[in-house]
């Protein structure tokens with residue numbers, strides 16, 4: 001429950017070792033495959049060519065521009081969706097009558113993939129930024145709502161009863177009981193929501209954009225620049241991992257009593 | 261301060277609707293708890309002990325009858341009636357001291373004063389050492405000590421306990437019983453203690469009320485004379501319990 005931070009040194013290296021070894025092996029395999037001629041020429045770049053393409057993008061400014069455009073979209077969409085999703089999750093998780101009214105609707109909307117909504121979003125809002133941000137926000141909202149709802153509805157009733165019998169008014173029961181009790185679920189919801197934001201970002205940009213990581217992938221695809229596409233995928237992967245690590249670190253800081 | 265509790269014609273049915281009322285869990289239950297008395301509510305599992313306690317606490321709405329504390333009708337939960345549950349009621353994100361301070365916030369004290377009082381309350385239940393520990397770092401008995409300290413810190417008139425020592429081993433249990441007896445004698449609170457353990461009821465209370473039947477009601481009401489345990493009384497209570 002109260003994990004003491006692992007001191008850097010042999011222990012940390014011991015945990016990192018297998019992961020580094022596997023990454024090294026994958027890199028070697030990739031290199032060998034690209035060099036073996038088993039794949040038609042031009043369809044599989046070597047790791048070196050991928051890094052070179054990445055460096056090219058960094059030098060001519062396209063990488064920074066795409067990154068900025070994508071981060072702004074994903075960030076704004078995520079913020080809006082996470083805010084609304086958390087608020088709704090707290091409301092339906094805490095109020096059974098509201099949940100009974102709203103859950104069937106959410107269960108119907110949730111399985112519809114965000115990609116399927118791209119044409120509709122474009123028809124309604126055009127190909128501008130609004131459509132993309134709203135699409136991402138919508139996808140994040142549904143994901144975060146579900147997780148937060150689940151976490152809040154599992155807050156032990158004895159906690160809330162104890163707070164009421166100790167004379168805590170509504171605002172204290174929310175801020176000092178419901179919020180901390182649901183914090184582990186909230187952080188899990190935000191991590192999941194961030195991954196959904198990335199998915200929705202790609203879907204939104206493939207629907208038409210002027211800059212962005214996924215938009216660049218599409219352009220590079222049209223010119224069969226496989227090395228650049230690999231570089232773009234690499235950036236998307238690193239971005240996803242970085243955001244997740246950041247949120248996980250926040251989780252250890254703010255929800256240390258959680259089950260994970 | 262201690263105040264009397266009066267339960268008059270209490271009936272409870274869970275669920276159900278206006279058209280189709282639920283089958284009653286409790287029927288026409290009467291119970292008078294004089295100010296400063298210690299009463300054990302004894303009965304088999306499912307007979308409605310927690311329901312009676314929940315009604316006095318204000319969480320369970322009666323379908324009939326009424327409950328008053330010093331003549332004032334109970335309409336919901338309030339800090340005049342302190343609660344100790346069987347387990348899992350401490351806030352796991354707060355230390356032992358933090359849990360007690362939660363109860364003290366109501367009194368509008370300064371931060372330092374709150375801290376001093378919380379530490380004193382923990383010392384009173386024999387937990388001065390563990391004040392900065394989280395519930396997960398405390399044993400079951402220590403957690404219930406914190407729960408007692410927290411309930412008492414809110415300065416209730418009535419203390420309601422629902423099988424508070426049910427999850428503890430025998431030795432810890434008898435230590436906690438001693439602690440509770442001492443706290444009651446010192447504070448003079450009106451105590452209602454729910455248990456399904458005859459020996460616990462007889463060891464702790466001045467009076468043992470046997471609840472039973474379906475729907476539940478009061479089957480027997482015994483005064484427990486002070487002094488060493490009386491095997492005859494135990495047999496009598498056991499017979500009432502078996503009849504329920």
Ligand SMILES: Nc1ncnc2c1ncn2[C@@H]1O[C@H](COP(=O)(O)OP(=O)(O)OP(=O)(O)O)[C@@H](O)[C@H]1O
Nearest residue numbers: 274275285303304305306307308309310311312456
């Ligand atoms: N929230 C509820 N909704 C529906 N039925 C309930 C609810 N709480 C209790 N009951 C039912 O009411 C009856 C009495 O329950 P109660 O919890 O008061 O019994 P108890 O004497 O405390 O039992 P135990 O010793 O097992 O704690 C049981 O049949 C139980 O199934």
Ligand SMILES: [Mg+2]
Nearest residue numbers: 309310311422
């Ligand atoms: Mg019970």
